[in-house]
Amino acid sequence: MASLNRRDLLKGLAGLPFLGALGLGALAKNHYDKDIKNQILKELNIEAATPPMPGISSETVRLGIIGFGIRGRQLTRALGYADKDWLSRMEEAARKNPKDTRLKDYLAQDPLNVRITAVCDVFDVKAEEAIAAGTTSDNQPKRYRTYQELIDSSDVDAVIIATPDHWHAPMAIAAANAGKHVYVEKCMTHKIGETYELYDAVKRSGIVFQVGHQHRQTQSFITARDIIExxxxxxxxxxxxxxxxxxxxxxxxxxxxxxxxxxxxxxxxxxxxxxxxxxxxxxxxxxxxxxxxxxxxxxxxxxxxxxxxxxxxxxxxxxxxxxxxxxxxxxxxxxxxxxxxxxxxxxxxxxxxxxxxxxxxxxxxxxxxxxxxxxxxxxxxxxxxxxxxxxxxxxxxxxxxxxxxxxxxxxxxxxxxxxxxxxxxxxxxxxxxxxxxxxxxxxxxxxLYTYRDGKRVDSTHIHIREWLSGIRDGSKVSCGxxxxxxxxxxxxxxxxxxxxxxxxxxxxxxxxxxxxxxxxxxxxxxx
Amino acid sequence: MSQLPTYSKAQLNVLVLLRMLIGWHLLYEGISKLWNPGWSSAGYLMDSNWLLGGIFQAMAGSSALVAVADAITIWGLILIGLALMLGIFTRYAAIGGMLLVGLFYLSHPPLIGTHYAMPAEGSSLLVNKNLIEVAALAVVLVFPTSHLIGLEGLLAKMRAQPAAQLAVEERETELEQAS
CATH class of the missing domain: 3.30.360.10 (Dihydrodipicolinate Reductase; domain 2)
Known part of the structure; x- marks a missing residue:
């Protein structure tokens, strides 16, 4: 062993100089990239913190759904009550395309502890579909022929309004006057005068009122606000x-x-x-x-x-x-x-x-x-x-x-x-x-969706959840x-x-x- | 491994250079991914196409499988790169490299009519740089050089030293006696 000559060693360790060069190069590049990144981050000082999910208490909120069209159905799904037709279509979609995680995301949604006790839709087919979507082993929503009857029902704590725009304000005003909390889709009102009326009704009644602009829950918007500030x-x-x-x-x-x-x-x-x-x-x-x-x-x-x-x-x-x-x-x-x-x-x-x-x-x-x-x-x-x-x-x-x-x-x-x-x-x-x-x-x-704790979540789900939190503990909503x-x-x-x-x-x-x-x-x- | 090949000086230099360059490339690919906390194979898997597209996309859907794929990619690249550069276990490194880079190729083959979100380097049709690297690794495999330039050769010499030394001494004695 003693007589391994220099030449043998050089040949045997020929990789080392290359490795050393690569190591030095890689370190230098890493240092350069990090240095620039740190300089920029120090200058910008942006925080991308995720807010916690609004809490869910043991208090069940009894909901009335007014309007079960395209958006009403989506909102009901965000509440955890997807209709069967949607569920079977999503199963099929997930089978055909593994990229399609809509069903998986829906099933991962936290239960919101709500009960759909009342539905109202002027089209019989949609009303029946809404009843089917809201039915559980211990609850079946009741169909009301008019929104006034639904709002006046003692089984309803809060209403979700997803009707055509010209109905938003009359229904929301009636609900506020009856002391029922309101989640209403955009555009909040259809006319100028009723915009003031609704504003006054909500202020007077002290109900928890949320307009359906769910993007306010999207993480990137929260970060964007910090960037602008x-x-x-x-x-x-x-x-x-x-x-x-x-x-x-x-x-x-x-x-x-x-x-x-x-x-x-x-x-x-x-x-x-x-x-x-x-x-x-x-x-x-x-x-x-x-x-x-x-x-x-x-x-x-x-x-x-x-x-x-x-x-x-x-x-x-x-x-x-x-x-x-x-x-x-x-x-x-x-x-x-x-x-x-x-x-x-x-x-x-x-x-x-x-x-x-x-x-x-x-x-x-x-x-x-x-x-x-x-x-x-x-x-x-x-x-x-x-x-x-x-x-x-x-x-x-x-x-x-x-x-x-x-x-x-x-x-x-x-x-x-x-x-x-x-x-x-x-x-x-x-x-x-x-x-x-x-x-x-x-x-x-x-x-459509945002992220919380690395999980993809329907932003409408968080928006409604925030409204429900407000109903339960008076916490502030994002789009009042x-x-x-x-x-x-x-x-x-x-x-x-x-x-x-x-x-x-x-x-x-x-x-x-x-x-x-x-x-x-x-x-x-x-x- | 019984009959290790010998080469002309030029052949040996070119083959060793090829081995070093591939090693360098794979090692740095691995290190850069290791150092980038945001890196994940998920996007690449999701973007895959053709025969194995379904399998890769299904993998991307599972965070556990993505974590495994990330670890295999990062540590596979680093170990293969190190082995090729140092000239040790190069046979296994070449085979492993061919498999790994081969999978990269199969997940994103440049076929007619396939489109990828990942930007391609240059223009390719059927043959791309991944496929050429697989072929280059095949050259490294069938024209081994680590026994001549690399740790494998050094270790073999260290093991063989006592016997070889004896043989040299015997021959010298023989010569002395003959003179």
Missing amino acids: KGVLGHISLIQTNTNRNSDNGAWQYTIHEKASPQTIDWMQFLGNAPEIPFNKEHFFRWRKWWAYGTGLTGDLLTHDYDRINCLLEMGLPASIVASGGVYTHRDGREVPDVYQVVMEYPEYFKGSSQEPGKEKGMTFMYSATLGNQYPGRGTLLMGHDGTMELGNSLTVYPDARSTRYADMLKAGTIKPDVPLYAYSPNAKGVDGVTSATAAYFANKGL IEEGFQEAMSSHMGTLAFRTGRRVEWDFANNRIKDLDTYPIEELNLA
């Missing part, structure tokens, strides 16, 4: 939001049920405060296409984007709104536009700046929608002097090339305008199974009457601007639309 973006001057859909379903051309008839549908009750017309299946199932029942792209989809931003910036009502658009992609007799743009002005908006005082103030919120194109590349953008945030279920922040705050880091090459400064993906370790382009659209808006008032009123201003072609202004001192008496609001069924 820490001034990572600098002064935000422009926000761009949008809707891109390109299907009949996405344009509210819903299926007309084969059993629909004047015998199975209580047509007069459906109409409510809408102008009286003879029985019309298309109006019943595709109500979103008419101003008499729906609120169009404004109340249906702009409200989501408006509230997504309002929950981050708390910018409230705009000083003015202009809107334009038309029926360009689904010329089927509908009234509401299918291509629609809204611009809201916030001249007083200011949340801090990296530049000299007084230089920056004011912001524009822009919403642009088409139901004739599904290009996925138009993200929600918050554009600030120091950076741009692209916001969805994940979020990405890019530094601005001309940023004041990051000028030194940009000059040093530590950060680059085309490389994200911060990227947050709640699911970096997991896998997403999004089943369609429409699902991807909704998921990316934070409307103040937020709802702003959502609904900005939507009505948008509709008014579109339908009259005028620039609609808000009178902050008097809490009303400026010169409202000069608008034909009675004629437009907006009073």
